[in-house]
Amino acid sequence: MILYPLTYERIVRRALEEDLGLAGDLTTNAIVGDDVRATARIVARAAGRIAGVEVAASAFRLLDPRLVVTVHVVDGCDVEAGSTVADVTGPARALLSAERVALNFLGHLSGIATTTRGIVEAVRGSGAHVVCTRKTTPNLRALEKHAVRMGGGMNHRFGLDDAVLVKDNHVAIAGGIGAAVSRVRVAVGHMVRVEVEVETLAQLDEVLALGVDVVLLDNMTTDELRLAVATVNGRAVTEASGGIRPDTAPAIAATGVDLLSVGWITHSAPTLDVALDVDAPPGSG
Amino acid sequence: MILYPLTYERIVRRALEEDLGLAGDLTTNAIVGDDVRATARIVARAAGRIAGVEVAASAFRLLDPRLVVTVHVVDGCDVEAGSTVADVTGPARALLSAERVALNFLGHLSGIATTTRGIVEAVRGSGAHVVCTRKTTPNLRALEKHAVRMGGGMNHRFGLDDAVLVKDNHVAIAGGIGAAVSRVRVAVGHMVRVEVEVETLAQLDEVLALGVDVVLLDNMTTDELRLAVATVNGRAVTEASGGIRPDTAPAIAATGVDLLSVGWITHSAPTLDVALDVDAPPGSG
């Protein structure tokens, strides 16, 4: 996946409007003259994995196209605490007025990338991949899915529209997992993959017989997962889900499942601490 | 503050479009007939403080006005794990298709309310209030500020436009804290409060002499805070900031500061685990 300016600039523009309101930056406009120029560095206060640096850069450029942003750390790279991620130089007013919006994007997305990296590293060597879910922040999904990728994770569905995932509520309404999957087989086009959530080995046999691409093994113990993986035996991709965290992930990955589905990397990742340091003007002291 | 449907419905509508894409809910539409009705309960899987239940309810109603949502727990109330927050009944297709969007809002906002409540309780009895910052998720600020209130916190500025906050970068560009505050005094209207970030006691004396409404005491030790509070001596509201968490909050609150500014309650609050349980249809099982 790639983030298009077409996509994120609209979101960033709205965020700038949210922060500026009708009256604009009262503080900066009172203190900083219209002709003052400044240079600042976007600095990571903590170590982590960077994501969203171009999104953050666009906040400065959209507020004032004369602001020049030089990116030093591109998305997907790790930084130490104290590292400079980017420089910004130009009109001081716009530089300060766009600061918080830029940092909110960068901190949020880098937080997701850093959290994802933590899980990915915890299962390194197991062969299992970490995938995200649709438990994302409303209206930031494309950006957050990108951050997951930058953290080394993979993307699951982007929405209800790009693949089928039959879950317990569908099964309850259909009156059985076989009925549910059969209806999907009839209705869904040739370009759509089908995943089914199973809770028991009996269900697993039933859906494998119907032919599905992926089975979601929800809230199973590691013993159950191991048995499920053996039962599937390559006939479908296997995906484990349910409360996976860095401490529980290695044992789950060791069961042989192909994928670990982790909602937590998008819905609960703490921000990465990033800040803007304005260079002292020459002669100041 | 109050959340107006005028404000949040536009955000919820966009989130529904984000999740549905062009093709809509492939899974549900394949499995669930157009005339099937269902009833479901929105359940808190963990204990916490609820916020955003009306926002979540609007997701169902906006997708299909025939869905009837009955709210059992209003914003600002605490729930035990397993509690039913609301019921939804009506066309099963729309009920399932709106589920994730509704839960994403409810979990996110209740997570903020619950996290805020944790800090508020940690400082109970100290007289200090917990306030939020502008470190919010882009384009969800009005909703997140509401969630902070529901958690027992207070709101700081909603944007750059509703009050003045002179920070270190402004001081650096102005060439001194006195110069910065003096310019603000001239420029800012009679309906605007002025807060100034100070890092030393010398700065504190300088700004108090100039007359400010609030002083932000950034990254001070508890000893420094105590001294600052004594220096201010009621001439301004005092606000402490800098890495405040539940474990450090009580000691900071005990210094006598009026306010604890905590970015963490909006930018890093984990979600509250909420889910939708569809009632089994009669005769199923």
Place this chain on the structure above:
Amino acid sequence: MILYPLTYERIVRRALEEDLGLAGDLTTNAIVGDDVRATARIVARAAGRIAGVEVAASAFRLLDPRLVVTVHVVDGCDVEAGSTVADVTGPARALLSAERVALNFLGHLSGIATTTRGIVEAVRGSGAHVVCTRKTTPNLRALEKHAVRMGGGMNHRFGLDDAVLVKDNHVAIAGGIGAAVSRVRVAVGHMVRVEVEVETLAQLDEVLALGVDVVLLDNMTTDELRLAVATVNGRAVTEASGGIRPDTAPAIAATGVDLLSVGWITHSAPTLDVALDVDAPPGSG
């Protein structure tokens, strides 16, 4: 797929604004009094397959919620010339002012459904399905894909984002079909199907060895298609494309391909002739 009012009402509202401009319906407002009521029938002037009747109905309701539309023919049904598709009754001004927008949607979408039906019937009995393409009218894709379904066709990709389709230009840039498919295999998630366009049998062998879900057989003769189907031998879904029309479709379907991809049903379908007949008021005539 299902058409959500959430999706199409925004499009219909914009179309009403397009037709009304700033001054509104000069003719109707001059001639028809504010309190005049009327009843009208939406009539198919030609035989065909109906699609978009709810979209058309929404044009009336969005202009004036007091207009009551009673649908007699739902999407996916065939009508004879002269059939009444729906009745509209209520304030005469809004009824006349929304007429053209409503008919433009209904005629356009029914035209696509009718044209699709023509191809579907031409290949009936062959086992091949008719699928549409991304050659749709800008900003009407969700509606047109729905109309294809109503005509008995199936939907291919809804956009660049929901499946992979490797085409000649990708192969040219990758420097070979094998290189192109290999890169896809690495990059694409487990929920995404992969289709590859092949132009020769040699390419076909190469991509089947790499494992793809669907092969697009572009501009092949029926002999080549037959050979390709035999080569694939069930290892992938086969899809023929290239200038398929009602007269050429049966022979192509007879080659044994699974799918016929037809851009013509969306980009060149003539409208279905539909009109609005206002009932003469009592006593007139």
Place this chain on the structure above:
Amino acid sequence: MILYPLTYERIVRRALEEDLGLAGDLTTNAIVGDDVRATARIVARAAGRIAGVEVAASAFRLLDPRLVVTVHVVDGCDVEAGSTVADVTGPARALLSAERVALNFLGHLSGIATTTRGIVEAVRGSGAHVVCTRKTTPNLRALEKHAVRMGGGMNHRFGLDDAVLVKDNHVAIAGGIGAAVSRVRVAVGHMVRVEVEVETLAQLDEVLALGVDVVLLDNMTTDELRLAVATVNGRAVTEASGGIRPDTAPAIAATGVDLLSVGWITHSAPTLDVALDVDAPPGSG
């Protein structure tokens, strides 16, 4: 009329978003490196009249401003099959990702221009002009009216708001054609032209006596048209309508009517076949 970028860029941007969805161009981003550049030609596969080349060009530039589009055939010119309409050069990813949107606009609008040209040529020498209707694709009216002009046709009303056209439904509700036109005469401003649809010669006399600018002669035989033209005798512009196609147009034009109103050129014009050919990279092949 002129197409302003202000008008069409918003439509093109939306069309790009429609095609890219949240995940973007999965295929291209997997296969084509971020730093690959390419050159491509937009080629007409069939002969026709070009319209919309600047609209198509904007699709490339809006997705990536580094894409350079060189237009070789401007709107209103004829091309042979195989002609290059424009070149595009720059980043290969954006070039491929914008391809379908650009071609959808160019093919659709050139199809309308080509179809219009066909009718215009069929009546050449008769003195009659071909005019379009409001039977246009929702939300593309400004673009389609432009395409009609590029095909040699003239534009009728752009909406309900820029001129009066009294039709049968208005007459039915007013209780007579004289009553309808009289009300218009009173209500409508001095800058608005008035056209009235007449179905009989008696109606024609009545409306000419009331003074109208244009008479619409709907579904008349050529004999009736000839008689109507003689009756009007220069007192109004005459416009024939009703199922006019290339084969019937010459006879109708020969009756002496001033205008032929043809809905078919916008609502049923087949697309012009246009494609994008990427130049093989140096050394490939």
Place this chain on the structure above:
Amino acid sequence: MILYPLTYERIVRRALEEDLGLAGDLTTNAIVGDDVRATARIVARAAGRIAGVEVAASAFRLLDPRLVVTVHVVDGCDVEAGSTVADVTGPARALLSAERVALNFLGHLSGIATTTRGIVEAVRGSGAHVVCTRKTTPNLRALEKHAVRMGGGMNHRFGLDDAVLVKDNHVAIAGGIGAAVSRVRVAVGHMVRVEVEVETLAQLDEVLALGVDVVLLDNMTTDELRLAVATVNGRAVTEASGGIRPDTAPAIAATGVDLLSVGWITHSAPTLDVALDVDAPPGSG
């Protein structure tokens, strides 16, 4: 012309958002309980002509659909100072929060209607009509043109797109008034009226010979106007413009011109003083 809710509700919704910002009505939400109901009257503090009462009413309903607005004075009616224009009853919070937006629309539009009425009355008996211009408030044109009608005036062009008006700058660039009008005659469709601004009697002869619908007599003395009207002698509609105010209007109208074009009624009309009086709650005193 008619004002469609489709048109004005979008403008009103945006105005509510403009006034509420992110934090909403701080004052009302602090003071007025969620369950308090109130009744209020919209009162004209000065005599005038009402316009925009439905627009104002929509501000209340859009903020809270439970607010019931009863309109006592419809658009186009005159009121004495102290008259009640409408009642509003329902939740007190929304009633107070929507007050200013509702009054801003009502006062602005009624101000235009009242000012227009003043000019219309000044020329009553002369046979001349008062028409407005395109000198309207940006993005409120449809509403302001409606207010002019409610004041007894007529509408001129709604935009650059619905009629031709050749002005001095066009003539300067064309190199002469004859050249300008000739080009228009060729280019413009049969449904478009043509008006030409003339500054001398020589120009008047020239354009009448070319055939135009309306002549705009700009900044002429009453003697010149009288001569121009005699020269035109019914061959075109005559329109006077240039600094027309209530005191100068009668003399200009007496010259026999058909229309008086007055920019002042839209660009400089003072507001009509309107206010909201909340009824004292029972028992208060």
Place this chain on the structure above:
Amino acid sequence: MILYPLTYERIVRRALEEDLGLAGDLTTNAIVGDDVRATARIVARAAGRIAGVEVAASAFRLLDPRLVVTVHVVDGCDVEAGSTVADVTGPARALLSAERVALNFLGHLSGIATTTRGIVEAVRGSGAHVVCTRKTTPNLRALEKHAVRMGGGMNHRFGLDDAVLVKDNHVAIAGGIGAAVSRVRVAVGHMVRVEVEVETLAQLDEVLALGVDVVLLDNMTTDELRLAVATVNGRAVTEASGGIRPDTAPAIAATGVDLLSVGWITHSAPTLDVALDVDAPPGSG
């Protein structure tokens, strides 16, 4: 306050679309060739204070980025009648088509600045400041508040969200001014100023005892105002309101109040007469 292009360009773009409609500038496109260039001057026809020149300039640039606008008089400067405010040079078509939109913004905002200046000068020397209200044109508030500043006035609240103003209707519902202010004191955050409208000296004592930042003295006589100022005695900012005009302002200012609140400068300011003069092309004459 500062006007950000981010804010006003969206408004200007919408105003251009409002004026151009679907068909664009029929007159200019018929008369002026695509390759004609022109130079024009924006001229003040009357003396006044300029505001909005950058907003006006953006109208030209947004319609055609090749138009070069050179500003000679920046916002906040005074001009004599006949002064050139800015030059515009470039493609003649876009120059003429953007003219009216540009002038509508410039005339409206300069009208507000000029009117504000009139009041400001009338009270010069008194020490009182002129402040505006929320009685602004819907959706132009940020621009109009800027114009007030350019006229030498100060801004009051930008919306309901940035400060508290307790008015008579709040007091009526709360059941007393003390109850109203007490509720505000509890509910409102530390960054929000509180103003209270008082009508009697008794109320004044009550609210001063409760501690408020500003008192609004509504519709008091100059004697009452003088007494109120003496009563307040520096404990709060004093603001007079109610029908203040240039003729009444000096006496009110002489009472010693700090602020004069004048709705009239935004809701009833007449436009400043500005025009566009196209330079005659070389050789024309």
